[in-house]
Amino acid sequence: MTNAGETTEKETILEVKDLKLSFRIQKKLVPTIRDVSYTLRRGEVLGIVGESGSGKSISSNAIIRLLPENAVIEGGQILFDGQDLLKLPLRELRKVRGRRISEIFQDPMTSLDPLFTIGYQLNEVLKKHTNLSREDREKRSIELLRMVGINQPERRIDQYPHEFSGGMRQRAMIATALACDPELLIADEPTTALDVTIQAQIIDLLKELKEKFHTSIIFITHDLGVMADICDRVLVMYAGEIVESGDKRQIFYDHRHPYTEGLLHSIPDVDGDEKKPLVPIEGNPPEMSLLGDECAFARRCPYAMRICARKRPPEASLGDGHTVRCWKVFHEEQAKEGMRDADT
Numbered sequence: 001m002t003n004a005g006e007t008t009e010k011e012t013i014l015e016v017k018d019l020k021l022s023f024r025i026q027k028k029l030v031p032t033i034r035d036v037s038y039t040l041r042r043g044e045v046l047g048i049v050g051e052s053g054s055g056k057s058i059s060s061n062a063i064i065r066l067l068p069e070n071a072v073i074e075g076g077q078i079l080f081d082g083q084d085l086l087k088l089p090l091r092e093l094r095k096v097r098g099r100r101i102s103e104i105f106q107d108p109m110t111s112l113d114p115l116f117t118i119g120y121q122l123n124e125v126l127k128k129h130t131n132l133s134r135e136d137r138e139k140r141s142i143e144l145l146r147m148v149g150i151n152q153p154e155r156r157i158d159q160y161p162h163e164f165s166g167g168m169r170q171r172a173m174i175a176t177a178l179a180c181d182p183e184l185l186i187a188d189e190p191t192t193a194l195d196v197t198i199q200a201q202i203i204d205l206l207k208e209l210k211e212k213f214h215t216s217i218i219f220i221t222h223d224l225g226v227m228a229d230i231c232d233r234v235l236v237m238y239a240g241e242i243v244e245s246g247d248k249r250q251i252f253y254d255h256r257h258p259y260t261e262g263l264l265h266s267i268p269d270v271d272g273d274e275k276k277p278l279v280p281i282e283g284n285p286p287e288m289s290l291l292g293d294e295c296a297f298a299r300r301c302p303y304a305m306r307i308c309a310r311k312r313p314p315e316a317s318l319g320d321g322h323t324v325r326c327w328k329v330f331h332e333e334q335a336k337e338g339m340r341d342a343d344t
């Protein structure tokens with residue numbers, strides 16, 4: 001792996017602009033990812049959080065077009081290192097996938113084949129994406145297993161996935177994802193199925209990747225505690241759209257969207273020193289096929305006003321990269337601006 005220089009640290013690696021994706025269901029197109037826009041810099045960990053079905057996986061899998069057959073991308077751009085991946089023919093995209101962008105999943109068996117040894121699978125990835133000789137591929141495979149914390153990699157390389165424990169399989173999957181030094185790693189709930197100790201070890205490993213190699217990571221999770229630990233910036237998703245985005249401090253300590261507020265009340269205190277009662281958000285997310293031009297959260301929102309049921313709120317920019325899609329916040333910001341104008 002090459003150690004990226006400090007100068008590349010703030011460079012934008014990924015820019016998603018107005019991504020719109022629908023699913024074809026019984027001849028109808030159901031909008032599911034709605035105007036999603038965000039930027040990811042080199043060496044940054046971007047967390048995506050939201051309830052089940054909010055679009056975390058689909059919006060991230062759209063980057064490498066790993067989508068169900070009935071998915072239709074209806075608009076937007078996905079600029080990776082300046083190149084629009086949506087315009088790239090599938091054959092070209094396959095070269096990017098696994099080499100410059102790779103993905104790790106909750107279930108390691110999504111990407112590990114039970115019929116082949118771990119060494120064979122690492123070798124296949126390296127054969128496909130690099131010009132390394134057979135000998136160098138073996139050396140690299142051993143180095144990768146060692147890097148992800150697998151002891152005795154020379155012996156382990158000849159073993160099959162079932163001979164590994166759950167945590168070790170997760171590490172082996174991470175090793176295959178890292179084989180070609182990806183610039184972007186998409187981690188979709190990579191620690192959810194693991195016990196707390198192993199979860200912490202995997203998080204430490206991902207942090208090390210970010211620190212040492214400036215790998216950019218999209219980290220999808222339900223777990224706001226894990227998110228507070230690893231992420232620099234956070235996207236809060238609800239009903240296929242980003243309802244709030246900001247850096248970790250803005251989201252945890254200065255959030256403005258009622259949904260973010262509800263999410264944060266539904267977990268134990270992130271600092272762990274104050275025991276707050278858990279208050280789940282009442283109600284359920286909307287049925288996407290029935291959603292009109294209203295605020296998707298209106299029916300569950302304790303602050304909903306008349307306009308919320310009639311019109312989707314615009315995205316308000318609060319400065320320093322903090323955005324919120326909520327009428328209440330929009331009006332509060334307008335009022336502040338009005339007061340500022342009156343003062344001058």
Ligand SMILES: Nc1ncnc2c1ncn2[C@@H]1O[C@H](COP(=O)(O)OP(=O)(O)OP(=O)(O)O)[C@@H](O)[C@H]1O
Pocket residue numbers: 023025032050051052053054055056057058059068069070071288
């Ligand atoms: N093949 C499909 N056809 C129709 N709708 C789909 C299909 N696949 C996913 N969806 C819908 O897309 C929406 C977003 O799904 P996605 O898997 O991205 O959610 P998620 O936030 O990652 O959820 P989870 O946390 O449960 O993984 C959901 O409402 C889901 O029902």
